[in-house]
Amino acid sequence: MIILSRLADYGVIVATCLAADRERQATASAVAAATQLPRATVAKLLKALARAGLVSSTRGVAGGYRLARDPAAISLSEVVAAIDGNIGLTQCSVHVEDCARTNYCPTRPHWAAINNAVAKALAAIALEEMVTPYTFAPPGKGRFTPARREKIAEPGVTP
């Protein structure tokens, strides 16, 4: 199973591209060139990110996008939520009345905690960490310090 939609995946790449240089103002075409993604798609993604308030946009000639906040203050969960919508394991997690079975579903009450755990796993990653791959890593394959790994490997699963 694939959890993130392809667009959300690309959205993270786009956001990471902007995070690489917070000061620079990049047009959609520039980001598309940098990420080697289709221009139209990148534009669509940036629009979604802008509407969510993650990036700020300036119109007109010499316009473009830039990150609205510090890359360390933007979590991955925000990025994917901007594109895929709020995170929810089941239908009743996002809109309760979407499922006709809510009344007599025995498993429904339990999903909230799990939902929370998954969301936390994504919220624990800041955009900054996606753009600084080798900050914590020795020239091997490790990407995360043990501390970091510990942090995301054990999300609070307390019902």
Place this chain on the structure above:
Amino acid sequence: MIILSRLADYGVIVATCLAADRERQATASAVAAATQLPRATVAKLLKALARAGLVSSTRGVAGGYRLARDPAAISLSEVVAAIDGNIGLTQCSVHVEDCARTNYCPTRPHWAAINNAVAKALAAIALEEMVTPYTFAPPGKGRFTPARREKIAEPGVTP
């Protein structure tokens, strides 16, 4: 965004239904009646669970399904993996060669850890915990009340 497919959601319900009484052997129709899900769909789900080795099946008349292991030893991640496939955030998480961008994708190395964290969040929940008491009082429509359990085990309930 909805992470679990509807089938996976239902699969958990079906598995939970079996976990409610590990000893009894229930036919697909009986489980369908107990969960109020379409018979054909339940049958399909049970087949998937059986192929994954989570439930054991006996064919022929007086056949049926039962949980293969102890409900405390079956994690939710196994159940959803049996139906939706292995858990992976992105395409490269499940099959590396699925995405043509693997070579120059800057975010790819980071997903593994996140992927792991999400998987762990699901693996931390045992099937046993889904069958535990209600957190709210169902208005006389509890699915897994003892009375209902009798009906599940009843071989002759084919509506």
Place this chain on the structure above:
DNA sequence: ACAAATTGGACCGAATTGGTCCGCTATAGG
């Protein structure tokens, strides 16, 4: 032999997704 039950796969309509395109608006510079 018959009936009840699982097995495996085919099947189709519906819904979602990925990706593109258009007309509109805003802004800088000449």
Place this chain on the structure above:
DNA sequence: CCTATAGCGGACCAATTCGGTCCAATTTGT
């Protein structure tokens, strides 16, 4: 004032996936 540039909003369609059903085959107790 005019024009080129760039974001904005949404419509649009092809392709894929998903949900659900159904059937032929097989196994097993009576």
